[in-house]
Amino acid sequence: MAKQKTDPNYKVIAENRRARYDYAIESDLECGIVLQGSEVKSLRQGGANIAESYAEVVEGELWLVNAYIAPYAQAKTWGHEERRRRKLLASSREINRLWSASARQGMTLVPLVLYFNHKGMAKLKIGIAKGKKNVDKRATEAKRDWGRQKARLLRQNG
Numbered sequence: 370m371a372k373q374k375t376d377p378n379y380k381v382i383a384e385n386r387r388a389r390y391d392y393a394i395e396s397d398l399e400c401g402i403v404l405q406g407s408e409v410k411s412l413r414q415g416g417a418n419i420a421e422s423y424a425e426v427v428e429g430e431l432w433l434v435n436a437y438i439a440p441y442a443q444a445k446t447w448g449h450e451e452r453r454r455r456k457l458l459a460s461s462r463e464i465n466r467l468w469s470a471s472a473r474q475g476m477t478l479v480p481l482v483l484y485f486n487h488k489g490m491a492k493l494k495i496g497i498a499k500g501k502k503n504v505d506k507r508a509t510e511a512k513r514d515w516g517r518q519k520a521r522l523l524r525q526n527g
Contacts, residue, residue: 376487383417383483390506392479392498398467400493401458402433402483407444412491414441417483424457424478424495426468431457433480433493457493470497 388394404412411417416439424433433455440448459467470476482494501509 378485378487378489381482381484382412382415382491383419385419385422385479385481387420388479388481388496388498390509391501392477392496393501393505394479394481394496394498395470395476397481397494397496398459398463400431400495402491402493403456403458404438404491405449407441407447407449408438409491410444411439411441411449412483412485414439416441419480419483419493422480424467424480426464426471426478429461429464429468431459431464431467433457436480436483457495467495467497475499 418437422433422436424431426432435452436455437451438449440451467478471478477498477500479496479498480493481496484492484494486492
């Protein structure tokens with residue numbers, strides 16, 4: 370974690386904060402993402418949203434669906450489609466694992482974070498998740514509230 374904060378190339382572009390509230394994340398995977406030139410420029414400016422997107426395995430390939438990358442103003446003629454399907458890069462073993470988790474076990478592939486890594490390459494962290502019921506969400510919320518209240522009490526007394 371300290372390495373990421375000190376590294377000048379590491380930059381979070383978009384984060385799906387709601388995913389950890391709506392889903393119980395079992396494991397995660399870092400994938401590369403196939404982008405066009407204008408998409409990379411737009412990401413460098415921070416114009417992306419992965420909150421409503423998901424990943425799926427189709428015919429042995431991993432795809433990111435419904436992710437929004439803002440249009441790049443300087444690329445008028447050779448721009449890109451904002452919500453096109455983007456191919457994700459992962460090993461065939463990982464893709465098979467994701468396929469079995471989503472198709473057989475009923476899990477969901479949820480994008481968690483879109484970022485530039487320490488080499489300046491765009492990466493996407495995908496979580497293999499199971500949807501939470503309302504009871505689970507309330508329990509998570511109660512736990513978070515108790516943590517805040519405990520921290521507040523420690524500050525007041527200490």
